[in-house]
Amino acid sequence: MASRIRRHGPPSEARDGSRRRRLPMRLLLPLLLLVALVAMLMLRGYVHSEILADHRIQPEAATDKVPEKILEGGPIIDTRSGRTTSLGVPDHRLVLTFDDGPDPEWTPKVLDVLKKHHAHAVFFVTGTMSSRYPELVKRMVDEGHEVGLHTFNHPDLSYQSKKRIDWELSTNQLAITGAAGVRTSLFRPPYSSFADAMDDKSWPVTEYIGTRGYITVVNNTDSEDWKKPGVDEIIRRATPHGGKGAIVLMHDSGGDRHQTVQALDRFLPTLQQQGYRFDNLTEALGADSALTRVSGLDLWKGKAWIFLVSAADGITSVMVVGLAVIGFLVISRFVLMLLLSAAHARRVRRKGFGWGPAVTEPVSVLVPAYNEAKCIENTVRSLMASEHPIEVVVVDDGSTDGTARIVEAMGLPTVRVVRQLNAGKPAALNRGLANARYDLVVMMDGDTVFEPSTVRELVQPFGDPRVGAVAGNAKVGNRDSLIGAWQHIEYVMGFNLDRRMYDVLRCMPTIPGAVGAFRRSALQRVGGMSDDTLAEDTDITMALHRDGWRVVYAENARAWTEAPESVQQLWSQRYRWSYGTMQAIWKHRRALVDRGPSGRFGRVGLPLVSLFMVLAPLLAPLIDVFLLYGVVFGPTQKTIVAWLGVLAIQAFCAAYAFRLDKERMTHLISLPLQQILYRQLMYVVLLQSWITALTGGRLRWQKLRRTGVVEAPGGPVPTQRRRRSSSDRRPVA
Structure with missing residues (x-):
């Protein structure tokens, strides 16, 4: 996760309790846009007699009162x-x-x-x-x-x-x-x-x-x-x-x-x-x-009315086209995910499948950490149970909560701590890379725990000399809360089905920061981890593709990460992900014209990532806008049936994804609510990212608060629970 934070004093509202809280701009702009779209739809519906129209006809009556x-x-x-x-x-x-x-x-x-x-x-x-x-x-x-x-x-x-x-x-x-x-x-x-x-x-x-x-x-x-x-x-x-x-x-x-x-x-x-x-x-x-x-004001009122009606018709027409586009993209993505993920599962699970000679050489595990006192002991102890020979390099990125001291106090011979001033996650990873002893490098977050077999499963694809990086299977460890359950569905259905699909297409867009492995030689050829974007994992993955390396997915390399437990933290994380992905796409836009084998990512991967991860989520709110419009103003029955049909398709894909990952289906009970509430939050986050990108804004690194509750199934129990320090409670950037 992100490891850079800008420290600042308490907000002015905290110093002056009499000041009223203002609606954040990240909420205000999307809200204003939503209100404008709804107003245009309402105007269009009124002008087209879809709302407020009364088609009753009075039967004939007596004529006693008519002269x-x-x-x-x-x-x-x-x-x-x-x-x-x-x-x-x-x-x-x-x-x-x-x-x-x-x-x-x-x-x-x-x-x-x-x-x-x-x-x-x-x-x-x-x-x-x-x-x-x-x-x-x-x-x-x-x-x-x-x-x-x-x-x-x-x-x-x-x-x-x-x-x-x-x-x-x-x-x-x-x-x-x-x-x-x-x-x-x-x-x-x-x-x-x-x-x-x-x-x-x-x-x-x-x-x-x-x-x-x-x-x-x-x-x-x-x-x-x-x-x-x-x-x-x-x-x-x-x-x-x-x-x-x-x-x-x-x-x-x-x-x-x-x-x-x-x-x-x-x-x-x-x-x-x-x-x-x-x-x-x-x-x-x-x-x-x-x-x-x-003439005068009355004339201008009339002209303004005609302009607004024309605008409403034009905007609605564009929205209808957008709805058709998003419908096509959603269905296409579902079809691709189902077909290609099934092909991926059959390929890697068939008897005798292998990437090449078994990989048994030792591996360096890099753990960048900034104020991870609550999680770092669980993380390191899970690595000590690894079935594969490893060394662990914990890079303390200027922590103020004693993260480095906790690791050093554990006294583990294969664990080293490297300290540096706070410089950000990419810098911490590069520092760890410089201190790593082995050619194969695993990168993970300081709030993540591995299963004993994770490292072994993660590095086996390097038996193929063409493979430069491997994406692991990140899972939500704190899935018992409603927000956690929604993210659990998202991780299993969206991220991991996507990775299977992209693996088959040979255009994996992202090695997750929570669990990924790299050849050090491949990283050195592309210049190491870059801080040009806020999605350093997506950036490095795209760079490896453009350098001609294969990037694959290891489904059994499971890592358990602590997902955000509040709406604010979730917002901060997804905002950074969305904006960082846009930055990475823009940075590697010339991949579209790359030639040779390395150009495959530009021809296939970059367009798919742009469509499915940027454009489709941006247009997806149209589904809900027209759903709301249809429910309120009709045709209500057809609208509800259509929405239930889309939900059924999503439920089928989710159930298939859970079956592939051998997950319990009980968490899918919250899927309908996820589509109504959670998805809307993701829309606003992406819209805010678009606004930031178009206005040239700069988004800062953000640090999420951790609780240290995540453990790998059957993993070690932490020796103690640390009390939250004052530094953990301060406002974050």
Whole structure:
């Protein structure tokens, strides 16, 4: 684990208890991004009538409260200023009205036909469609047509409260203003018909609409084009009798409108030859235009609305593409892990398998240690039980808790202590490498314990002279807590299945710091351990690949490490891992163009690591965002089934991984909870790492607090438990 720490005094909050704690930037930025994404999804869902839409239709009611002159009057109803007026259209004037648009496919064709025959019309547009296709609303106005409100989400207003009605009108008006820079005084209620269809449910709404400054326009001639009865039938139904004027109902949206377009192209010239004029409403009535230009703040509000809707659609489209990408990556990774890990297990477990001549030469075990007083005795004693001849070099990296003294007091002849000023883990490993006596070097962490067979199993692959490094099987020793159990699943399923997969592909990306072995000659050829990144283990592994060495996985070389036991410590560790991995990928980016056998890692390994360890986790939150959206706003059942399907695949992979590692399946009980809670934490950690990388931030080494409770199964019991010293309790960087 990390061994460098920057000491600093107590935070200002500790000195001044009156100061309020602020939300850390690492939480604030991801939280703001999440809120922004959710807001965009909500806006998109509202504009597409996926949320807050009400599609109920009121059955017919009595007409006792509707004035007689409305029931027997014309299709234009004006209830403004407390008056009730009913108007019709003069003879030989036809007002074509189109509902439910604008539609990106059919509205332009309708407009083309109207322009071709020099006709004007009224388009009663919905806010949902106007917000998404503002350029069509602008074209309507520019070509002399009038637009009217048809509500935002097309609900039956007789079911709605006055507050909801106001909202439907204002947002519909906002969309029209943003699209065309105008305000309209025309309104047509959804699901409306002739004036004589007014009843005691719809009439109060019409009266209220008048108090808001709108004229209600229904129709008295219905083409019934929505039924798609055929072009001839649409023309017949749209044609008034005896030269009378009419308001004709048609549709330019809501489905296939090719019959409407064809009928319109015949209907217009035919009735024009009979002396009819096709005007917009105010032209037919000889009144002032129903449209007024908007400027100032109201105009900018409308434009801002259109921009936000466009942004929401664009961001959602990108998120959908991202969801498809992450879905492909997740499934691909599962398939690769299952197939290749099975191939790896069959290969290394078959009878007679071997890496070459048995490796029996002594090995140097390097243990970098910084303030590991609680763990170091367990670590060293586990090494003393090794079945393979070893020497142990403990490099004390400027510890202040007596780590070196504890090791020296043990009086073990094959254990040496090397002291240095605090310089960091890579420097400690290089110091240990310089003091090692043997060509094969095992590296481990000061909080890790080995089984007696670990070193022997770890070095056997060096029987193949092409092997430069070996990754061991790191396991979580403190798995009894919930956080420990989640990490245990992650280690067994993610890390070790991954290593089997990468072993078969010959592009292992990381030798774990807890248990790894190297040829000293291979390390010397690539310059030893580097402090260029915070993931020195990933960095050195990639360097060895590029130098032409093979890196393999030894499944039986088990090491038991102490995983973080708090969210804060887990955050610190994974933040460093994620950021360090990004640094290593960037440092070795030229591996993509390496040639020859050493270029295999650049051609295969680096792309896979970038996809599976950086890009996929970054996009993975989309699964949960769309899951939450689908559960809340629908389709709920399909969404839950899809999520359970993904969980089942993960459970199958986890169970297979546990079977390969001969682990008890009981820990998998917490897998669903891990997917809901633990995974979200990993998302935020990776996002924070991305933010740090993109902003050029520098992440410091961090020291995790240890308890010294981890022991290898059947391993030695520590002779004493040391009390936590004051230096262990101080804040860490």
